[in-house]
Amino acid sequence: MFQIRIHGRGGQGVVSGAEMLSVAAFLEGRHAQAFPSFGSERMGAPVMAFCRIDDKEIRLREPVLEPDALIIQDQTLLHQVDLFNGLPARGYILLNSTKSLDELGLGGFVRGVQQYQVCTLPATELALKHVGRPVPNAALLGGFAAVTGVITLASVLAAIRQKFPPSVAEKNVAAATEAFELAVKTKDTVDA
Amino acid sequence: MLKQTEGSRAVAEAVALCRPQVICAYPITPQTHIVEGLGEMVKAGELVNCEFINVESEFAAMSVAIGASAAGARTYTATSSQGLLFMAEAVYNAAGLGLPIVMTIGNRAIGAPINIWNDHSDSMSMRDAGWIQLYAETNQEALDLHIQAFRLAEELSCPVMVCMDGFILTHAYERVDVPTQDQVDAFLPPYEPRQVLDPADPVSIGALVGPEAFTEVRYLAHHKQLRALGLIPQLAAAFNKEFGRNSGGLIRCYRTEDAETIVVALGSLNGTVQEVVDEMRARGVLIGSVSICSFRPFPLAASREALKHAKRVIVLEKCLAVGLGGIVSDGVRKSLSGIVLNGYTVIAGLGGRAITRASLTRLFEDAGRDELEEVTFLDLNADLVSHELERESKSRRTGPTAEAILRQIGTVASGIG
Numbered sequence: 001m002f003q004i005r006i007h008g009r010g011g012q013g014v015v016s017g018a019e020m021l022s023v024a025a026f027l028e029g030r031h032a033q034a035f036p037s038f039g040s041e042r043m044g045a046p047v048m049a050f051c052r053i054d055d056k057e058i059r060l061r062e063p064v065l066e067p068d069a070l071i072i073q074d075q076t077l078l079h080q081v082d083l084f085n086g087l088p089a090r091g092y093i094l095l096n097s098t099k100s101l102d103e104l105g106l107g108g109f110v111r112g113v114q115q116y117q118v119c120t121l122p123a124t125e126l127a128l129k130h131v132g133r134p135v136p137n138a139a140l141l142g143g144f145a146a147v148t149g150v151i152t153l154a155s156v157l158a159a160i161r162q163k164f165p166p167s168v169a170e171k172n173v174a175a176a177t178e179a180f181e182l183a184v185k186t187k188d189t190v191d192a
Numbered sequence: 193m194l195k196q197t198e199g200s201r202a203v204a205e206a207v208a209l210c211r212p213q214v215i216c217a218y219p220i221t222p223q224t225h226i227v228e229g230l231g232e233m234v235k236a237g238e239l240v241n242c243e244f245i246n247v248e249s250e251f252a253a254m255s256v257a258i259g260a261s262a263a264g265a266r267t268y269t270a271t272s273s274q275g276l277l278f279m280a281e282a283v284y285n286a287a288g289l290g291l292p293i294v295m296t297i298g299n300r301a302i303g304a305p306i307n308i309w310n311d312h313s314d315s316m317s318m319r320d321a322g323w324i325q326l327y328a329e330t331n332q333e334a335l336d337l338h339i340q341a342f343r344l345a346e347e348l349s350c351p352v353m354v355c356m357d358g359f360i361l362t363h364a365y366e367r368v369d370v371p372t373q374d375q376v377d378a379f380l381p382p383y384e385p386r387q388v389l390d391p392a393d394p395v396s397i398g399a400l401v402g403p404e405a406f407t408e409v410r411y412l413a414h415h416k417q418l419r420a421l422g423l424i425p426q427l428a429a430a431f432n433k434e435f436g437r438n439s440g441g442l443i444r445c446y447r448t449e450d451a452e453t454i455v456v457a458l459g460s461l462n463g464t465v466q467e468v469v470d471e472m473r474a475r476g477v478l479i480g481s482v483s484i485c486s487f488r489p490f491p492l493a494a495s496r497e498a499l500k501h502a503k504r505v506i507v508l509e510k511c512l513a514v515g516l517g518g519i520v521s522d523g524v525r526k527s528l529s530g531i532v533l534n535g536y537t538v539i540a541g542l543g544g545r546a547i548t549r550a551s552l553t554r555l556f557e558d559a560g561r562d563e564l565e566e567v568t569f570l571d572l573n574a575d576l577v578s579h580e581l582e583r584e585s586k587s588r589r590t591g592p593t594a595e596a597i598l599r600q601i602g603t604v605a606s607g608i609g
Contacts, residue, residue, distance in 0.1 A: 015363075019198070022365045026196035034365040038308070059463030061360055062548045 001054040002150050003064045007083055008073030008137075011043040016163060017071065017137035018049035021144070023159035024151045025053040033058045046081050053150060069148055072096060073123070073136050075104065089114045094143050096123040096136045119147045119183050123175075126182075130175040131168070142176030146183035153180045193370050199331035199361040202368045203296060203354075204229030206335040208239045209376040210294075210342045212268040213383075214260035216245040218253045220275040221308050222358035223298030227270050250275040254282035254293075261291035262397050264388040266342065269293065272358060273300035276314045280321075287322025287413065289397055290387070292345035292352070294338065295323075299459070299510075300358040301543040305594040309544020310358040312458065312510040316519050322413050324352040324420055325488040326440065327458040331361055332368050336439035337485075339371070340427050342380055347423060349386045350416050355487075357460040357510075359544070371435055379434045417489040424486050442491035444483045445498050447473060451480030453560055454499055456524055457508040458484050461540075461547055465508070468552045479556060484520065495527035504534040506559050508570075510541045517567035534562055540570035576600060 004021060008014035015036040022034035030053055037048040050064040065085075069092035072083060087093070093110070097120045101107045110116045121143045123136030131138075138160050145153045156176055161169045195202075204226050207215075215234070217227035231246075233239040247253045253269050261267040271279065276297060286293050297315045301307040315325060324344065328334035334356040341352040356362060387397060401409055421442065428441035438444075446466050448454055455465050462483040472479050482498050484491070499505050505528070507521040518537035525535055536559055541547045551571050558564050579600055584590050 019365045023196045026194075026367060031367060032196065032365070035360065036363055038359065058366070060467050060549070061460050061464045063546050065548065065550075 001052055001058070002069070002148075003067045004051040004053075004069045004071060004144075005064045005067040006049045006051070006071040006073065006137075007077050007081060008047055009043075009077070010045045010047050012047075012073045013135045013137035014047045014073060015049045017073070017141060018051045020138070020141055020156070020159040020163050021051045021151070022053075023162055024141070024145075024155035025051075027155045027158050028151060030055060031058050037063055046077060068092065069094065069144065069150075071140050071144060073140060075099070078104065078106075084116075087114070087116065089116075091116055092148050093118045094140055094147060095120045096140060098122045098125060117147070119143055119186055121179050121182060121186075123179060126175045126179050130178070131171040138172035139175040139179035142179035143183040146180045147187060153177065156180075193372075194367060195370055196365055196367055198225060199334060199356065199364050199366070200225030200298075201229050202331050202335045202370065203338060203356070203362075204233065205370050206338040207268050207294075207296075208233050209371065209373055210268075210339060210380055211266065211377075211382075212239075212242055213265035214243050214245065214257070214267045215269065216247050216253045216256040216260070216267075217269050218247050218250050218271070218275065220250070220272045221298075222300055222310070222362045223270045223272045223275075223296060225362065226296055226298070230268075250279040251282060254279040254286060254295075257293045257295075258282060258286050258289065258291055261286070261293050261385075262289070262387070262389050264383070264385045264390070266346075266383040267291075267293045268295070270296035270298065272298040273302055273308075273314045276318060277302065280318065283318050283323065284321045285398075286351045288409075290349040290413075290416075292342075292349055292383075292385075294341045294345055295351065295353050296334075296338070297353050297355045298358040298362045299355055307543040308358075310360050310510070311542045311544070312355070313512075313542075315353060315355045316511040318353070319488055319519070322350070322417075323488065324348075324350055324417065324424075324486070326352065326354050326424075326485055327487060328354065328356045328361065329444075329460060329462045329483055329485070331356075331364060331366050332437070333439045333485075334361055335368055335370065336431065336435070336437060339376055339380060340431055340440050342383075344420065344423060344427055346383050346385075348416050348420055350413075350420070355459065360460045369435075369437070375434060379431065420486075421489050421491060421493075424489075440485055442484075442486045442494045443498060444485065446481045446483070448480035448482060448498055448502075450478055451501075452478040452503040453480075453506065453556065454502040454504075455479070455481040455506045455508060455556065456484060456495075456499070456520065457481065458487060458510070458520060461508060461510065464547060464549060465552065468549050468556065471549070471553065472556060477556075477560065479560075487520070487523075490523040490527075492523070492527040495524055496531075499524070499528060499533075500531055502533055504536065504559055504562065506536045506538055506556065506564075508538050508540050508547075510539075512539050512542060534559075535566075536564045537567045538564075538570055539567070545571065573601075 022032035025032035123139035
């Protein structure tokens with residue numbers, strides 16, 4: 001089973017992101033479960049959503065406590081929420097930020113004993129460019145496909161097209177595709 | 193057709209396939225997505241011959257449902273939490289009049305303190321209103337139970353509540369198999385009311401009944417539920433034949449054959465319990481679990497049969513009977529009358545507190561050593577409770593309890609559980 005925890009703020013499409021991820025996995029014939037952890041249901045409040053992907057039926061209903069991957073939609077949460085709780089060594093972190101890890105003060109932490117596999121993506125900027133709104137979820141899902149390989153970009157794009165009406169979907173598809181390409185390049189650099 | 197969709201959407205589609213003629217609803221979290229979905233289907237013309245009535249309150253929702261059902265319409269509504277309490281008088285009336293309304297409960301806690309998250313306090317408060325109560329383990333089962341519920345309700349002329357855990361199921365995206373209209377039509381015949389308000393053939397419904405006959409009318413309501421004990425498994429079997437899935441029934445046993453310890457629970461919690469059962473079985477612990485689907489009528493005989501060989505029974509309850517302990521435990525213990533074993537009531541998951549594998553494993557291990565209190569609160573923060581009790585013992589004007597507790601822990605908006 002592969003478990004994902006998405007952190008963000010109310011209004012950033014955190015819950016939709018987890019739902020689309022589960023649809024992408026479903027389209028690949030896998031079992032998937034996505035569910036939210038609502039806080040106080042207001043714009044800007046920290047929100048979490050979870051997704052589990054497996055090859056058999058998923059019975060577990062507890063929140064994702066030990067994620068294989070974290071998607072962080074808002075870098076300001078770094079100072080507010082215990083984001084990395086339960087993330088095992090070599091766990092994936094996908095962070096929405098235009099800053100480098102060192103600029104965020106995370107370089108030492110990430111390269112330390114846990115050796116997290118980190119990818120930072122300017123997902124908000126990609127969303128503004130393609131969608132016209134600061135909703136980074138679709139772009140980050142494109143990045144997720146590139147970094148983890150758990151699902152394909154094609155499945156992510158198909159899930160986006162299921163979630164949104166055509167005009168909005170295509171804009172999000174463009175954001176996810178560019179994020180995927182950026183993440184692939186970053187990954188090559190890291191691997192090299 | 194297999195779909196990856198939200199639990200609420202799956203239920204809305206199932207209800208639509210049952211061809212309801214009147215849907216009345218008032219929005220309340222976490223059931224809102226269900227009636228929103230149905231409202232959209234009616235507006236878009238996907239659900240035909242159905243009137244969707246926006247009402248001004250939950251009391252009106254059930255009152256309109258009573259009127260519609262008495263006029264011979266297949267009638268549906270949904271609610272949660274305070275909404276169910278607000279319609280309470282009409283809930284009793286619907287059952288007392290024998291009207292086969294189907295209502296979804298998106299299970300949520302009851303205030304005060306106000307809390308939007310999941311537990312079973314709402315539906316448990318109406319357990320003796322005369323409605324049949326079915327609890328869904330998964331979104332597939334929630335979908336399936338609605339199709340069974342209309343047939344069950346109409347065969348018996350008795351309303352049915354389908355209870356599904358708020359957020360945990362209502363807001364979860366998972367794989368569901370949505371049947372075809374033909375399949376549902378084959379399983380669920382058109383509604384043939386036993387009583388109907390018809391100007392051409394006038395009757396009155398809702399007579400004043402005095403001491404000379406009230407007991408007999410009430411007995412017949414009980415008798416109806418006892419008949420449901422036979423009908424529920426029959427419908428589950430018929431459903432399996434038509435749709436190829438095990439859904440519903442009175443109870444479901446999981447690895448109980450040689451189990452010394454058996455865990456009993458209602459609803460979505462059973463999935464996590466089964467995961468823990470498998471982990472402990474792999475370590476050689478003789479443990480199993482029982483999922484109660486039909487809570488009203490309570491399956492006394494099935495429960496006794498499933499539990500009678502156990503050394504201990506742990507009842508996990510998402511509702512607290514304040515001043516007593518458990519509600520489900522009462523039925524379970526009654527079913528075990530005359531059988532000597534250790535029974536434990538565990539209150540868990542109140543107001544949306546996460547029930548984790550780690551906590552359940554510790555709990556079941558403690559129970560296995562018979563080191564549990566008769567009534568236990570899973571993951572109770574004893575320090576927090578002691579601090580508040582001590583504070584209250586020191587002065588008189590200590591203020592509201594909930595606010596004091598929140599100040600003490602320092603609210604963390606996104607804390608898990």
